[in-house]
Amino acid sequence: MTFPTARRAVRSLAAVAVITAGLVAGNASAHAEDDPRVEQVRQVIAALKPLVKQPVCDQVPEPERWVHAGTPDKGSANVLISAHRGANTLAPENTLKSYEYAFAYGVDMVEVDVQQTKDGRFVALHDSTVDRTTNGTGNIADLTYDEVRALNAADYEPWKGGAYDPAQIASLDEILALAQRAGRGIELDVKGSVTEEGKLAELVGKYGLIEESIWNSGDPRVLIAEPGARIIYNRSAWEPGFLIYEIGQVAKVYGSTLAEYSPESIAAAHDACAVVMPHAYDAGADQEVAQFQLARSMGADGVQTNQPALIVAAAGEAVDSKLVVQRHEKAHGDEVCLVNAENGFGFPGKTVHLAKGKGKKSIDLTTGYDGCATVPAVNWRGSSVSFAGDGAVHASSTRLVAGKS
Secondary structure, eight states: OOBOSSTTHHHHHHHHHTSSOOOOTTOOOTTGGGOHHHHHHHHHHHHHGGGOOOOOOOOOOOGGGGTOOSSOOOOOSSOEEEEETTTTTTSOTTSHHHHHHHHHTTOSEEEEEEEEOTTSOEEEOSSSBSTTTSSOOSBGGGSOHHHHHTSOTTOSTTTTTSTTOSOOOOBHHHHHHHHHHHTOEEEEEEOTTOOOHHHHHHHHHHTTOTTTOEEEOOOHHHHHHOTTOEEEEEOOTTOOHHHHHHHTTTEEEEESBGGGOOHHHHHHHHHTTOEEOOBSOTTOGGGHHHHHHHHHHTTOOEEEESOHHHHHHHTTOOBOEEEEEEEETTTTEEEEEEEETTTOOBOTTOEEEEEETTTTEEEEEEOOGGGEEEOOSSOOTTOEEEEOOOSSBOOEEEEOBTTBO
């Protein structure tokens, strides 16, 4: 988030933060108040504060811990997890399947890169152009909604030619409906093509997802349309603890890279009744769990991740699963699907075991699209079907009777 005086208020605040290396939280000196950036940030806070409507913070601040925290805070008991562009290692980023798979793992929210088309509709795409992830070219702001939706959002490696090719760029309406069905929220990363942030806030409000969602934007129009919206501040290392606390009067979520945080800065954010959710992915895919664990050891409440299954497992928050047997019309046979027991979203890449005749005949199947696997044509009716479970998904079992589970 950042802050200018008019529409990009919070974005300017982030710009202020990166002008120079500045002060590191935990080493704030008597000169911190003299830093000109402090006054710039305070001006933006003053402009936004009358617009923010959040519950009263009953936390008693401890300013000395903003300098020397001692024992780090304990983060939220229920770990907050945001899936970056959905489950983007399981399906193409910013597609509906990517978001479905993320919600299957019970994440609190999915991060959506919000763009606005030439005719004023909202879609999910990270880049300002459609070139990298689709078979089209050009700025998304120069394309109509229908033109964007006609593109193939899986026209890049490793998805090209696979099970998700072709795919559509997801509309924000689709994602909001999905989140509503899951009972979860959206992390809206509002991109430069968006010119109607009030309209965007009203759309999220229409789906009843203001309380569940967070905004990587400090445009005042968001708060004017939805005063209860929670905005994100992307921390840089320069802000002293007292300023982190003051920012927390308007921004109730702290993001950015984990390297920007310390137990001291997290303590200051918590004293303002804000939550801290740094990225887990900046150090690389193989370091996400370690980064998550480090963040938690410092007091963070959760993370934004590219691999929700790994973080759900590391957090000890495995979800319940269910095995569903159904008729696969195209294959003229049976299909076994492993899904989240609560919301019905599937788990791809899981091993399902079929056994018949007290185990004398058995086979392992790997779930794919929608968490489903086609049963071979030979007769497996009456077989037991089981999923052994893993760190992210609890075990489940059923019997292979078509149409029943």
